[in-house]
Amino acid sequence: MRSDIRFIIGQFAAFILLIVASPVMAQQTIINAPSVDQTKQGRFFFLHESQLRSWDDNSYWLTTNFLTYGVTDRFELALTTYNIGSPTKPNQAIAPGWKTAQPVWSRRLPEWEIKLGAGQMMPINLQGQGVGLWSFGQVSFRLPPTGTRLTGGVSHGPNQLFGRDTTHFVGSIEQPLDGLGARIGGALGDVVGDMAIVGEWFAGKHEFGDFVPGLNWHNDDGWVVIMGYKFSNKPGRKDDGIIFEIGKTF
Numbered sequence: 001m002r003s004d005i006r007f008i009i010g011q012f013a014a015f016i017l018l019i020v021a022s023p024v025m026a027q028q029t030i031i032n033a034p035s036v037d038q039t040k041q042g043r044f045f046f047l048h049e050s051q052l053r054s055w056d057d058n059s060y061w062l063t064t065n066f067l068t069y070g071v072t073d074r075f076e077l078a079l080t081t082y083n084i085g086s087p088t089k090p091n092q093a094i095a096p097g098w099k100t101a102q103p104v105w106s107r108r109l110p111e112w113e114i115k116l117g118a119g120q121m122m123p124i125n126l127q128g129q130g131v132g133l134w135s136f137g138q139v140s141f142r143l144p145p146t147g148t149r150l151t152g153g154v155s156h157g158p159n160q161l162f163g164r165d166t167t168h169f170v171g172s173i174e175q176p177l178d179g180l181g182a183r184i185g186g187a188l189g190d191v192v193g194d195m196a197i198v199g200e201w202f203a204g205k206h207e208f209g210d211f212v213p214g215l216n217w218h219n220d221d222g223w224v225v226i227m228g229y230k231f232s233n234k235p236g237r238k239d240d241g242i243i244f245e246i247g248k249t250f
Contacts, residue, residue, distance in 0.1 A: 029066065030172040031212050031228055031243060033200040036101040036115045036140045036151065039070035039249070045222075047247030051085075051230065058238040061085045066247070068099075075100060080121065082161060083207075090127050091207050093161050097121035101140070113142040117153070125160040132158025136170065149174040155202070163207035172200040174216070194219045198226070202233075209233035212243060222249030 029035050032049075039045045049064040062085035068078045078097045083089040099119035105112070121134040138153025152171040159165050174196050181193020199213040214228025224247045232239035 030151070030174065030198055030200045030216075031214060031226060031245065032064070032208065033151070033170050033172045033202065034099060034117060034119055034136055034138060034153075035172070036117050036138075036149075038073065038101065039068045039076045041070045041073045043070050043249055044068065045247060045249045047224065047245055049243065049245040051241050051243050053239075053241035060087060060241065062089065078121070082123065088127075089207075090129070091159075091161050091163050092126040093123035094126065095121040095123040095134070095161070097134075111142070111144040113140075113149070115140045117151075121161075123158065123161040129160050132160035134158060134161055138170065147176045147178070157206065157208065161207070166204050166206045168202060168204040168206070168209070170200070170202050172198065174198050191217070198228070205233050205235075210239070214243065224248070 029047075045066070045068045047066040049066070051060070051062045051064075053060050062083050063081075064083065065081045066078065067080070068076050070076050076099050078095075078099060080095050080097065082093045082095065083091055097120055099117070101115045101117040104114040104116055106114075116137075116139055118137045119135075123132050123134060125131070134155070134157045136153055136155040138151055140149060140151035142149045150171075150173055152169065154167065155170045156167045157165070175198075177195045177197065178193045181189040181191070181195070183189070184192055194217055196216045196218070197213075198216045199211070201211045202208045210233055211231045212228045214226055216224065216226045218224040224245070226243070226245040228243040230239070230241050230243055231237070
């Protein structure tokens with residue numbers, strides 16, 4: 001067991017050293033899926049998420065809290081608590097980590113904003129199930145006519161966080177509403193222009209396996225608010241629920 005933990009920590013540290021020495025960028029999340037957005041150098045980003053179901057015998061309230069720091073404009077560190085709430089979940093964890101994104105063909109195809117991303121989180125299970133390593137890689141690009149950003153990749157999650165060891169697809173979509181906001185105009189148009197329709201999907205029937213459509217509002221002062229609804233991939237839909245997030249860059 002101790003040798004396994006030493007191997008995980010060693011692998012985690014080796015990746016951090018490799019990325020710090022490379023010209024890459026950092027990122028945050030869409031809802032829970034990784035994003036290619038970044039935390040700027042010297043800035044912090046904090047986001048609180050609540051997942052809520054209150055209308056039947058499968059009620060729950062679970063929280064996740066993200067904290068990121070831009071070491072440089074090219075590298076971001078993270079600390080996240082997962083699934084803290086009621087009822088107590090076996091995959092409660094606290095995890096340090098890192099996230100990066102590398103622009104590709106930025107001069108040849110600037111309007112496509114193509115990026116390659118990767119990252120790791122090292123969940124320390126709070127219910128005595130040990131330490132794991134969540135790794136992911138992805139590609140992201142924007143469709144020039146509409147500004148739609150599509151992101152897709154592969155994630156390998158450990159049982160300490162995902163409920164079982166799993167390798168699965170992760171995808172997301174972001175559709176900015178700045179064009180609609182400009183057409184509306186005025187104060188309402190300004191609010192709508194700061195919004196985006198978002199959606200993400202973790203494939204599989206593990207604890208993160210779900211589809212979440214939602215609405216994202218992110219203004220120039222660094223505030224972000226996200227509302228969504230989680231459709232679980234598990235049979236019976238007992239894990240479906242409302243998702244609310246609020247965050248701030250400071």
